Amino acid sequence: MRSVHRVSARAGIVVTGTEVLTGRIQDRNGPWLADQLLELGVELAHITICGDRPQDIAAQLRFLAAEGVDLIVTSGGLGPTADDLTVATVAEFCGRELVLDEAMEERIAAILRRLMGDRPGVDFDAVRAANRKQALVPVGAEVLEPVGTAPGVIVGGSPTVLVLPGPPRELQAMWPAALATEAVQQAISGRTRYRQETVRMFGLAESGLAETLREAQGSIPGFDALEITTCLRRGELEIVTRYEPDGADAYRELLALLRERHATALYSEDGSTVDEQVAALLAGRWIATAESCTAGLLAARLADIPGCSDYFLGGAITYSNEAKAELLNVDPVLIAEYGAVSEPVAESMVTGALHHFGADTAVAISGIAGPGGGTPDKPVGTVCFAVRAGSVAITRTLRLPGNRSDIRERATTVAMHLLRRALAGVDD
Template sequence: MNLEIVTIGDELLLGFTIDTNAAQLARELAALGVRIVRRTTCGDDAESIRQAVSDALGRTGAVITTGGLGPTADDMTKPAIAAIFGKGMRLDTGILTALRERWRKRFGHDLPVSNEQQAMVPEGCTILPNRHGSAPGIWLEDAQGRWVIMLPGVPREMRGMLADTVVPTLRDRLPVGGPVIRSRTLRTANIAESALADRLGELARGVNGLSLAYLPGADGVDLRLTSWDRDARATAAALDEAAALVRSKVSRYVYGENDDDLAAIMLAECAARNATVAVAESCTGGMLGMRLTAVPGSSRTVLGGTIAYANAVKARELGVPAALIDEQGAVSEPVARAMATGVRLRFGSTIGLGITGIAGPDGGTPEKPVGTVWVAVDLDGDVHAVRAVLPGDRHEIRWRAAQLALDRLRKAFLREQQSEGWTARG
């Protein structure tokens, strides 16, 4: 089944709202075997909606829209799409009664007059119940089998209706045992996209008929394998085999799959080793601690941390010698090492992580440009450090520095003494 998505709203076109609905729909429907061939965003006016949906119906005959089902004057989705099918609008008394009951129960007063238009629906449509909000969804289909599903634009409501109604209904329309579209993502850290391609060699263009996409981001480069035309069992086997082949080339850079978070992985590893962690952060300003403590159950492993932004704090709270800072500079290997060891001793943890760097936009020099970061890992007195020059703006540099620290902890656990730029205390 080929399908198009039309997301509706001026706020999407203006960039004030990020279109998460289309991404959620694409992921969920691909798992069923529905191929999303085009995604379109249009404004709230009736003509834009009519044109976008009409064009999409002409190409695929199957469209899902989100947005424009609310109570305000700019919610034009239902009448605009009804007109495409030559349908008028009618008042659904069942919806109106439910809306009135909902308002009295939840808000303690009568339904506002403006909300009554949510009970207006296209003639001949199927109502899709919305347990997550006030606007019901609409399914409109013609004699030629062309159909449009209209869903609310509020992401929470859209996701709920997708799971409750849309996915089960579409699943019933698809042939049993038909092809599915599924992906598997291998997550890498601290290796460039071009370097990954070089290491993958012939696999860089695809693996056993599966497409391979490179998705660079602040966490690293994700490698996404996708199978398009196999049944569920063959797809699982193909993805397993392809992932194993990719890992055989770049496994030392792979830290997880799909939505795996490196902070969560490292905390799980620490827990398995009965290890505890403390962090000393300068340029990241607490970002590493935030990532670690965002993981449920982190209190069993993370003891605490210090934001040692000023040099005086590095000396007073972490025991970094002031003379060392004066001689080497705050952004240096010796200072990063002293921070990692100092925080480990201060909190009594088995692991200390230290980060110092220049996040910018100012403060760089020819010897230490903006993005220069030193990260140190102290594993119960065994100290390792690495220097990197990270790309991006201030936020991206800080995030990448925290990710670098987590990845270097992973490397330390693996005892990769020969990692590029990795120095150990003999």
């Protein structure tokens, strides 16, 4: 990452919850909030995670205030149980008393009635009393309408503290309303106005990109005004560049250099993912899959991509040679001659998937994910791919690094990129 030092509004995030601290639940709120703040041009100082103990939450609030942040965003600890103490802790930190917001208490009661319905044997008054603490707010605080049963709270000041619920669905739905409040707008009023662009590459080593960026630093005027973050995942490189409007010329020159140096690897200049591109290219087609070592991961990925499910007919998982022969009509003689992990067998699997599902597009993957299944000629990580899209056919054999899970994930990603090329009419 290339950092650019400038004065900007600063924020810190406090993720609360013993279940998050101990790893039983993965933190989804911290990264999501970080993304939102960065897009706004707010400099993120720290993300901290702490348990539900009031003294630990208070320690994080004091730490961030001492760091001089303008806005603290907390997530979690707004429920009705005894360990949900974030609001009370924030109130004490801000020097405010807690008072009952009677109108909010009525709204929470109405939500509870709707959720409970006419459930027999439930004491509604007891449930309402247990949830009343969710309507306790610091004096002078602004209250955000609940998405679940927990309202959000904003306490203006230096720093301003924005208290949001823990469930990601509720937090994300509440964010626009929080952002629109005067207190939050005032807290981030010093933010820098950034533009952000994302470029994606596949098949390029991170060291190759690093060399190009070093060249860019020495040859592009204004390059130091670009804040560049690179991330390598499963063979894909994501390059996110943030810059102020006067850095636009430098970014255009950088993009031109990336095109020149890495034309075959550069597949997205607008931030679109390979999944999104495949979904658009599949329109009007019918696709099927045939998999062995990936155990249906490609089929699951296609089925989960918005828009792809309309064109996905189904997939066959064929580990054994008998299954390949029976379900996909792969000739056993072909398997005996070349081996199950081979390009001829992968091509035959594609043909079988096309006929079995009545598709016009198909992808086949046959490989050795291990452990213990490889040979000197075909070590663990050897994966054969075959793709057919109309008259375009692509066949590849690659050796992928990593353990079983890594090989499966990487193979699925490779298959998506080969499919994208075939659908775009680019063959071998």
